Amino acid sequence: xxxxxxxxxxxxxxxxxxxxxxxxxxxxxxxxxxxxxxxxxxxxxxxxxxxxxxxxxxxxxxxxxxxxxxxxxxxxxxxxxxxxxxxxxxxxxxxxxxxxxxxxxxxxxxxxxxxxxxxxxxxx
Numbered sequence: 001x002x003x004x005x006x007x008x009x010x011x012x013x014x015x016x017x018x019x020x021x022x023x024x025x026x027x028x029x030x031x032x033x034x035x036x037x038x039x040x041x042x043x044x045x046x047x048x049x050x051x052x053x054x055x056x057x058x059x060x061x062x063x064x065x066x067x068x069x070x071x072x073x074x075x076x077x078x079x080x081x082x083x084x085x086x087x088x089x090x091x092x093x094x095x096x097x098x099x100x101x102x103x104x105x106x107x108x109x110x111x112x113x114x115x116x117x118x119x120x121x122x123x124x
């Protein structure tokens with residue numbers, strides 16, 4: 001089992017930055033692909049990005065490409081989501097998730113473990 005805990009959310013003005021962290025405990029984190037998803041009120045869960053356990057390849061949703069960056073620090077069992085140039089449309093609860101596969105990175109159903117989420121609010 002892998003337990004995930006997100007942190008770093010908060011309120012930020014448009015154009016600002018935030019860095020979210022996803023800390024893992026349990027089984028070897030380095031062998032899991034980690035994804036970030038978000039969900040705004042009344043909307044479906046949206047893929048933000050993912051980082052592969054094999055070679056650290058990264059994948060991003062179209063709405064965040066060029067603004068968000070995912071990195072991982074396996075020695076600390078932590079994955080980061082650096083969010084720059086934030087816009088009000090980025091307001092959502094952000095979740096990290098982990099899967100033991102390395103495919104279909106944008107498919108939430110593939111992910112076996114989920115955190116509880118952290119709120120990000122971007123004011124205009």
